Amino acid sequence: MAVVLGVGGTWLYTVLRANLLDTTTGRTELAAREVAAQADAGELPSLLASPRTGVDVVLVLDAHGAVVATTRPSAETLAREVAPLRPQDGHDAAHRILSGGLSTGGDRGDVVVVRAAAPSGPGGVRHERYVYALTVLNDVDGATHAVALGLLASAPPLIALAAAIAWAVTGLALRPVTTIRTELAAVTASALDRRVPVPAAGDEVAQLARTVNATLDRLELAVGRQRQFVADASHELRNPVAAVRSRLEVALAAPGGPSPEAVRAALEDTVRLQHVAADLLLLARFDARAPMAAGEPADLALLAAEEAARRPAARVPVTVRAGAPVPLRGRTGQLERLLANLVDNALRHAASRVVITASLDAAAGRAVLEVADDGPGIPEEERERVFERFVRLDAARARESGGSGLGLAIAREIARAHGGSLDVAPGGEGARLVAWFPLSGGGSDS
Numbered sequence: 001m002a003v004v005l006g007v008g009g010t011w012l013y014t015v016l017r018a019n020l021l022d023t024t025t026g027r028t029e030l031a032a033r034e035v036a037a038q039a040d041a042g043e044l045p046s047l048l049a050s051p052r053t054g055v056d057v058v059l060v061l062d063a064h065g066a067v068v069a070t071t072r073p074s075a076e077t078l079a080r081e082v083a084p085l086r087p088q089d090g091h092d093a094a095h096r097i098l099s100g101g102l103s104t105g106g107d108r109g110d111v112v113v114v115r116a117a118a119p120s121g122p123g124g125v126r127h128e129r130y131v132y133a134l135t136v137l138n139d140v141d142g143a144t145h146a147v148a149l150g151l152l153a154s155a156p157p158l159i160a161l162a163a164a165i166a167w168a169v170t171g172l173a174l175r176p177v178t179t180i181r182t183e184l185a186a187v188t189a190s191a192l193d194r195r196v197p198v199p200a201a202g203d204e205v206a207q208l209a210r211t212v213n214a215t216l217d218r219l220e221l222a223v224g225r226q227r228q229f230v231a232d233a234s235h236e237l238r239n240p241v242a243a244v245r246s247r248l249e250v251a252l253a254a255p256g257g258p259s260p261e262a263v264r265a266a267l268e269d270t271v272r273l274q275h276v277a278a279d280l281l282l283l284a285r286f287d288a289r290a291p292m293a294a295g296e297p298a299d300l301a302l303l304a305a306e307e308a309a310r311r312p313a314a315r316v317p318v319t320v321r322a323g324a325p326v327p328l329r330g331r332t333g334q335l336e337r338l339l340a341n342l343v344d345n346a347l348r349h350a351a352s353r354v355v356i357t358a359s360l361d362a363a364a365g366r367a368v369l370e371v372a373d374d375g376p377g378i379p380e381e382e383r384e385r386v387f388e389r390f391v392r393l394d395a396a397r398a399r400e401s402g403g404s405g406l407g408l409a410i411a412r413e414i415a416r417a418h419g420g421s422l423d424v425a426p427g428g429e430g431a432r433l434v435a436w437f438p439l440s441g442g443g444s445d446s
Helices: 002-041 076-082 138-185 204-253 260-287 300-309 332-349 407-417
Strands: 057-062 067-070 093-098 109-117 128-136 296-299 318-321 327-330 354-361 366-373 421-424 432-438
Touching: 002 057, 002 093, 002 109, 002 128, 002 138, 057 076, 076 128, 138 204, 204 260, 260 407, 296 300, 296 332, 300 318, 300 332, 300 354, 300 366, 327 332, 327 432, 332 354, 332 366, 332 407, 332 432, 407 421, 407 432
Parallel strands: 318 354
Antiparallel strands: 057 067, 057 128, 093 109, 109 128, 296 327, 354 366, 366 432, 421 432
């Protein structure tokens, strides 16, 4: 505001001063031309009539600087000061500001000279004369000085007023931000359900509040999932650990030493515990978006055939449908794990068959892998929930036969790590889980 007032005041002062000077110069020149017109018409009296209002002195000098006529007696001092001022060739007038001359009593003056011709003398020769008009600039200087003082005196209160208004308006505009900051500071791990107020105005502050609330929604969801994951993981790990401990205690207390059956059961529980821990570590790696090895050439049709060949004695037959190779780039070990998880899930629920289909969707530029069974299927409202961790739709199924509830979650994370996805396809008999992968590469390295 100080800069604006400074620039504006300087501009106003300059414009006002220039306007006053132009007006004064024009009035002074007009007085000089009136006398020049009289000189052209005939002889001038030595003492001229008083000039027009505002002009102080008019005098006429000959070519040698001698006073011919004047409106003020004893004008010799003024004549000596202004005589050097003459119009340039091709011009009939000139203008100059006198700075504190003796003739003006130390005040500044505006002098205008106009060329005039004397009456014809002997031989018809006309000699040049010069008419000078002087206006003392006391009024101009007084007016501009008063304006400058007014501007300087009014600037501090105007700046203070502008600062107060800016402070009040800014504080009023930022009050919702302060409210948002205060409410956001109150959000803790135990109070993630708090939300910041959204101002009624649809401005940037309201957009900020909505963005903060959306972020808090995601944060609450992520923390809730993490807490549920920790609770489920603790429950899943506690059961095998308790079983291993109890079997080992029974085996040690048995007369004659531990029996092979007890040791075998403890080993099975240990293997199950190892598998759960490995699955948790893999999911943690996916959650951390840890870099993985670059993709390599793979064939979904070949992987499907190898998976079916590894299950010759499955509860129901596993068949493969693949009319041609389905090449893509990916992490072979992870793709095998995805396929194994899908087949394991299908075998738990299938009534008489499991079908693996590998195909190429050239129009969409992706490879498709489908695992279908003829079991009870997945209800529509549960088609997303089955991919959550530790979820088992059949609560009555034993954990030993029902798995840990991590298989489909891991399979979806693997598909996403390859740039694709895994979903439950609607319609048909039983459950159909379809994974797709882009043909351009192995997706992101996460």
